[in-house]
Amino acid sequence: MREETTRWLTARTWTHADWTVPELLRAKSELGSRISVVIPARDEEATVGDVVAGIRRELIDAADADHGAALVDELVVIDSHSRDQTAEVARAAGAQVHAVGAIRPDLGEHPGKGEALWKSLFVTTGDLLVFVDADLRLWGPHFVTGLLGPLLAESSVQLVKGFYDRVLDHGDGEPSVEGGRVTELVARPVLDLWWPELAGVIQPLAGEWAARRPLMESIEVPTGYGVEIAALIDTHAAHGLEAIGQVDLGARAHEHQKDHDLAVMAAELLAVARSRCDEDPGVRGGALHQFTRETGWRERPVPLVQRPPAGPLRRALPTSEEAR
Numbered sequence: 001m002r003e004e005t006t007r008w009l010t011a012r013t014w015t016h017a018d019w020t021v022p023e024l025l026r027a028k029s030e031l032g033s034r035i036s037v038v039i040p041a042r043d044e045e046a047t048v049g050d051v052v053a054g055i056r057r058e059l060i061d062a063a064d065a066d067h068g069a070a071l072v073d074e075l076v077v078i079d080s081h082s083r084d085q086t087a088e089v090a091r092a093a094g095a096q097v098h099a100v101g102a103i104r105p106d107l108g109e110h111p112g113k114g115e116a117l118w119k120s121l122f123v124t125t126g127d128l129l130v131f132v133d134a135d136l137r138l139w140g141p142h143f144v145t146g147l148l149g150p151l152l153a154e155s156s157v158q159l160v161k162g163f164y165d166r167v168l169d170h171g172d173g174e175p176s177v178e179g180g181r182v183t184e185l186v187a188r189p190v191l192d193l194w195w196p197e198l199a200g201v202i203q204p205l206a207g208e209w210a211a212r213r214p215l216m217e218s219i220e221v222p223t224g225y226g227v228e229i230a231a232l233i234d235t236h237a238a239h240g241l242e243a244i245g246q247v248d249l250g251a252r253a254h255e256h257q258k259d260h261d262l263a264v265m266a267a268e269l270l271a272v273a274r275s276r277c278d279e280d281p282g283v284r285g286g287a288l289h290q291f292t293r294e295t296g297w298r299e300r301p302v303p304l305v306q307r308p309p310a311g312p313l314r315r316a317l318p319t320s321e322e323a324r
């Protein structure tokens with residue numbers, strides 16, 4: 001791993017337990033910050049209610065009752081063309097719900113998660129934005145507090161990614177922590193080879209992340225699943241590694257998509273990455289850095305040598321002297 005990445009890992013990796021709610025409330029009040037939690041949701045009636053209710057209970061109601069102020073000022077669900085009862089369930093659990101198509105219709109409409117996050121910028125008022133997926137099965141309000149910690153503690157941090165064990169559970173056997181298939185098979189290899197400074201970001205696609213509003217309002221947002229990798233690459237390009245942090249949030253389980261659907265996501269990520277290369281950048285990193293809690297970081301060389309076409313070499317056989 002590059003030296004600057006190793007230094008970044010030490011300086012910019014935290015755990016959610018580094019901050020308590022009272023500490024965050026104090027920092028928030030000193031800074032005069034306003035916090036919006038945004039949950040993009042498409043057909044998530046089975047899980048969105050639990051996510052909204054958990055954040056509302058712990059970070060709005062309990063924080064207010066126990067410490068005299070809510071940590072989260074706005075809890076917003078962006079309903080991304082759901083065909084089920086997502087909007088109703090989210091509203092009943094205590095979220096403000098906006099149909100994505102009803103937000104600034106003059107700006108047109110696209111399907112996708114990135115579109116939901118981009119449109120959320122027009123209906124929220126927080127200077128700190130926390131994004132949380134709606135399909136979580138294993139999670140907790142510490143996802144939100146953990147992501148807020150670095151933004152409230154370090155003025156140079158602009159974007160914070162969550163990382164966690166990725167529980168893979170298809171319901172047909174023992175769950176493993178080998179989830180995050182697109183993360184491991186596409187996103188991390190792409191970053192390691194072409195943006196090696198970002199090789200220390202353990203979950204570049206984490207749907208749980210936080211950012212300052214000026215950053216979010218300054219970057220281009222792909223309308224689909226490319227939103228996370230684009231935000232990471234663009235934040236790094238504009239503000240450097242120091243502006244990025246990551247926080248250990250423990251473990252996360254979510255609804256799994258099928259391989260063929262994840263392949264579309266993978267294609268979106270590749271297109272976004274390609275669009276961020278002005279010209280062929282050449283491979284910049286030669287190894288893949290993989291992280292597991294059990295083994296820590298492991299460096300895997302990526303075989304990158306290419307042999308020239310063999311035809312001309314076969315035709316020009318070496319002299320017996322050269323062959324020796």
Ligand SMILES: O=c1ccn([C@@H]2O[C@H](COP(=O)(O)OP(=O)(O)O[C@H]3O[C@H](CO)[C@@H](O)[C@H](O)[C@H]3O)[C@@H](O)[C@H]2O)c(=O)[nH]1
Pocket residue numbers: 039040041042043044078080111112113116132133134135204205206207208225226227228229254255256257265
């Ligand atoms: O058109 C869409 C598609 C998804 N979602 C919501 O976005 C969240 C994440 O979508 P999901 O389909 O669960 O994505 P994952 O398969 O979990 O993909 C991972 O990788 C993606 C690509 O980086 C990230 O956007 C995700 O947050 C991350 O969990 C969920 O709340 C969805 O309901 C929308 O709002 N609109």
Ligand SMILES: O=C(O)[C@H](O)COP(=O)(O)O
Pocket residue numbers: 166167168178179180181182183184205255256257262
């Ligand atoms: O982050 C990812 O790679 C995708 O969300 C797929 O995750 P899964 O393999 O755990 O379903």
